[in-house]
Amino acid sequence: MLTCEVSDAAPAAPHVKHARTIDESGRGLFIIASLAKQWGTRYTPEGKIVWAEQPTGSMETS
Incomplete structure (x- = not known):
């Protein structure tokens, strides 16, 4: 599992936005x-x- 974390000082909760083509932010x-x-x-x-988690591939055991 790959875990990626990004921090900032803003206390506001993050919200998923649907950015328009001309928007300069809001896609991440x-x-x-x-x-x-x-x-x-x-x-x-x-x-x-x-934080976000993404599987890195199958974990096969022999």
């Missing part, structure tokens, strides 16, 4: 929500951490 979480197996948010005293 939409892409993550579309591709990741699961994602979520952890709040810290400094702000928040948004």
Whole structure:
């Protein structure tokens, strides 16, 4: 499992947006929500951490 985390100091909850062609932001979480197996948010005293998990491939055992 690959876990990716991004943090920022903003206390506001992240929201999935549907950015228009001319928008300069708002696509990141939409892409993550579309591709990741699961994602979520952890709040810290400094702000928040948004995390996403994605399987890295099959785990075969011999």
